[in-house]
Amino acid sequence: MFKLSRLTFSRSRSSLASVIPGPGGTVEAVTPEGTSRRAFLEGTGAAVGTAAVVLATPKVVALANEAPGASVPIEPAAKPVSQSGPAPYEPVTAYVRNAEAGEVTVMAGQQETTYKDPVLVKRLLDAAR
C-alpha cells in the first residue's frame, strides 16, 4: 500500500530529514547541488531509522513515469473537496521543481528538501489538471 501522502504531508519537521528510503527505494532526497541527501546522512553515520513509509517499487514508478496518463492503481485519485479550515501557520508545502526529472521540493518549517519522486510528481501534476 502506498503512503506517499504520509511521507509528504503528515511527517513532523523533526522526522522529515530522517525519513530516507531504504535500498532499492525510489524516493531520494537531493540537495540543490545534486548530492544525495541519503548518501550524506549515511556518510555521517546518521541513522536512517524505521521509516513508517512503504515506498513504491521501481516497477510502479516506471509505470507512473512512462504512462503519465495511465490509470495506476496506487491509491484512490485525489478528489477536490471544500477546505475544512484556514491554512496552518506553517503549512508543509510541496512543489514540482522539475517535472521531467521527477523532482519535488518539500518545505516544512525551516527545512527544504528536494526529492526525486516521480510518483509524487505525477500525483501532484494529476491534481494540478
Added chain:
Amino acid sequence: MSSHREAPEISKDPVADNTDTYAFVSPDKPETVTIITNYLPTEVPAGGPNFFEFGNDVLYSIYIDNDGDGLPEITYEFTFESKLSNPNTFLYNTGPIEKLESPSWNKRQFFTVTRIDESGRTVLGSKLACPPCNIGPRSTPDYSKLAEEAIHSLSGGQTVFAGQRNDPFYVDIGSIFDLGDLRPFQNLHLIPTAAEPGVDSLQTLNVHTIAIQVPIASLTSNGKVPSSVMSASAVLGVWGSASRRAIRITDGAKSEKSEVGPWVQVSRLGSPLFNEVIIPLGLKDEWNARQPVADSTFLSHVQKPELSGLLPVLYPGVFPELEKLDKSSAERADLVAIFLTGLPEGIIPGFQNYNGGKVQAEMLRLNVAVPPASKPNVLGLLGGDLAGYPNGRRVIDDVTTISIRAVAGLTYPLVEPKYKPDEAAEGVTQGITPLPFRTQSVFPYIGIPHDGYDFPSSTR
C-alpha cells in the same frame, strides 16, 4: 489616512497599499467618469537610486458594481512589468530623460489594462508606458511633458494613466493620531495646548496613481447615460484593491521570486477612512481581504463607531449632544447609509446614491446623473455640493473634515430630524487648505509629482 498604512499587514507592503480611491464625473468631460486608485503611501520624492514603481507581482483592480448586489459587474485589472535597459550601471538614468523612449532612461515600467465584464476579458492595452519618477531638473527637466506622453487613449473612448503623482490627499496625520487632536481646536482637548492651524502632513510626498476615464454608458447597468438623478441605474459602486499570489518562493539560486496560486486580495478601498477609523485594529487585515458583499459582518462598528464615543471624552463639554446619542440605544443609521447602502431618495432633496440596498457593502457610491459642480465645495454634500463626497469622491474633497463632522453627529438629523447636532459638529475641521499644485483641471486630475531635488522629506 485615508487608507495610508491603515492596517497592520498592508502597512508592511507599500506597493500593494491602496491609499485612496476616487470616482467622479469628469469635470471637463462630463460624459465620462474618472476613477483613480492610488498606491505606495508616503513616497519620499528623493527616492533614489531605486525610485518607486508599481509592484510587478501585484494585481491592481478597480471594481464597479452597477446593480447594487455588492459584487462587481465590471472590473479593470492592471498588471506591471519592469524593463532594465542597462544592468551594468547603478543609475536609474544615465542622462536627461526628455521623452519616454529616451535611451538614457534605464529602468522603465509598462502596464497592461484589462476590462472584465459580462462579455468576458478584453485587453484594452498592453506595453503601455508609465512615466519615470520625477527626479530633478537634470534628469527630468520637463516632467509635465513626460507625464502627458504617458496618458494613453484606449478603445471605446477610454483613457488611462499609471505612474507617479503628488499625493493629493490632505490631512494632519501628526495631529489626528496624537490622541485625536485637531490643531484648530486643541485648546479644547483633554490635554490642551494653544490652538494652531492644521499641518498638511502629506504635502511634499508622492504616490503612484492608476487613473482611468470611461464613458458613463460603458459603466451603467443598462448601457445608457442616465438622465434622472433618481434613476437606480445612475448609481455606480466603486472600489479599488490590490492582490498578491497565494504562495511566493524565494530561491537563493534565482534573482527573481517564484509565485503561484490564486490572487488573494490584500488591500481594498472604497470610502476614505472607513478601514482607518471605523474598523478596529484586530479586524483591519480581515476587512482588507474581504469583498464588499460580506461587509454586514462589520455593521456594528458603523452603527456605534468608536470615534463617536471618543470625541466627547477627548473634547470635554464640546459634544454634549453626541455624548447623549452615544449613550442611547440609537444606532447610526446615517453612517450606515453613507458607508454601506448609499443615501436613498427623500433624505437630501434632489439626491440619492442608493444602489438598491440589496446588501450592506462598503464602497464609493457615485450618482453619475449629478453634473460636475461649477464651483465645487470641498465639503461635498455637507457643503451643499451634490457632486462631492460622499457622492463618489473628488480629488479636492476634504474627506477628513467631512467624515469627522458626520461621525460627530452632523448627519444624524438625516435619519432623526429631532436630533440637534452639537455646534462643534458643524464647525470642527482639520484646518487645512491644500496648496493648488495638488490637483489639476484635466486628466488625471492629480498634480505632477514633487521632484526629489527640490522636495526632500523635510521642509527646508
